[in-house]
Amino acid sequence: MHILATEGLTKRFPTVTAVDQLTVTVGPGVTGLVGANGAGKSTLIKILLGLLPPSGGSARVLDLDVTARGADIRRLVGYMPEHECLPPDVSATELIVHFARMSGLPRTAARERAADVLRHVGLAEERYRPVGTYSTGMKQRVKLAQALVHDPKLIFLDEPTNGLDPRGRDEMLTLIRRIGAEFGISVLVTSHLLGELERICDHVIVIDAGRLLRSSAIGEFTQVTQTVEVEVDEGLDDLAAHLVAGGQAVSRQGRLLVVKVTGPESYDAIRDATAELGLCLIRLEQGRHRIEDVFRDEVAHV
Numbered sequence: 001m002h003i004l005a006t007e008g009l010t011k012r013f014p015t016v017t018a019v020d021q022l023t024v025t026v027g028p029g030v031t032g033l034v035g036a037n038g039a040g041k042s043t044l045i046k047i048l049l050g051l052l053p054p055s056g057g058s059a060r061v062l063d064l065d066v067t068a069r070g071a072d073i074r075r076l077v078g079y080m081p082e083h084e085c086l087p088p089d090v091s092a093t094e095l096i097v098h099f100a101r102m103s104g105l106p107r108t109a110a111r112e113r114a115a116d117v118l119r120h121v122g123l124a125e126e127r128y129r130p131v132g133t134y135s136t137g138m139k140q141r142v143k144l145a146q147a148l149v150h151d152p153k154l155i156f157l158d159e160p161t162n163g164l165d166p167r168g169r170d171e172m173l174t175l176i177r178r179i180g181a182e183f184g185i186s187v188l189v190t191s192h193l194l195g196e197l198e199r200i201c202d203h204v205i206v207i208d209a210g211r212l213l214r215s216s217a218i219g220e221f222t223q224v225t226q227t228v229e230v231e232v233d234e235g236l237d238d239l240a241a242h243l244v245a246g247g248q249a250v251s252r253q254g255r256l257l258v259v260k261v262t263g264p265e266s267y268d269a270i271r272d273a274t275a276e277l278g279l280c281l282i283r284l285e286q287g288r289h290r291i292e293d294v295f296r297d298e299v300a301h302v
């Protein structure tokens with residue numbers, strides 16, 4: 001079953017083709033849409049919501065055609081836009097109750113629904129304060145709440161971690177995973193950071209200049225580009241030389257060595273090398289992928 005599907009989807013602006021012959025399908029669960037700034041992620045989401053007409057090709061969301069059924073799609077889909085768009089002088093409660101009423105709920109049900117949704121996204125007492133006084137993290141939560149308030153089947157989250165500090169990012173990612181897992185709402189979430197999406201997604205789509213670069217389940221993804229990061233107190237160069245001599249693919253990133261994992265023997269090689277050299281191992285951690293890894297990988301396959 002697909003929650004959305006595009007076929008040769010294209011969007012041309014006067015000076016740039018933002019979405020270029022994109023054919024892709026998305027199933028239920030949490031799907032990451034990854035691409036550098038300007039890759040076409042926001043444009044794709046606006047087309048899928050029926051807010052921008054495509055220049056060519058077609059797309060269906062929840063089996064509804066985006067050109068003919070935009071209003072029906074927006075009734076079933078929640079949207080968290082990338083940029084700040086909240087009125088500063090109302091409280092989160094007032095705003096979310098307003099959105100709930102706009103979705104058709106009567107006054108009392110709208111209040112209850114708004115309270116539930118604000119609790120789910122983690123806004124407590126501060127929900128009575130004007131939005132203009134909120135931190136970026138709190139504003140992102142309000143934007144998420146308005147995307148959820150009409151009980152959608154699917155939500156589009158455009159760069160929900162933008163502007164957040166590392167802790168805020170972690171909390172937002174955990175929240176998104178919960179929405180997918182506990183509430184059974186399918187999620188399409190964009191980011192320019194592949195590393196953060198692979199933690200919470202079942203499936204990842206990578207686009208570049210509006211074109212599909214890769215679409216695969218997260219398991220296949222990590223298998224192909226898996227790395228492990230190694231930190232030792234001193235002797236990093238010796239360790240690198242030892243591993244390379246033993247046939248491992250190694251690169252250096254500041255105080256870390258990044259070793260490409262080809263199988264369990266890669267971990268054995270790191271263990272043996274640190275033991276033989278008598279080094280103190282500080283950290284051994286699964287590497288976070290970057291979009292560049294996918295590009296490198298695609299080039300290697302050509």
Ligand SMILES: Nc1ncnc2c1ncn2[C@@H]1O[C@H](COP(=O)(O)OP(=O)(O)OP(=O)(O)O)[C@@H](O)[C@H]1O
Binds near residue numbers: 035041
């Ligand atoms: N309304 C528009 N008119 C003209 N060009 C546009 C318009 N909207 C987007 N573009 C261009 O289309 C390309 C894709 O933009 P888009 O915003 O979809 O990318 P993105 O992947 O979401 O990146 P970002 O996260 O930086 O917004 C960019 O080159 C952008 O300048």
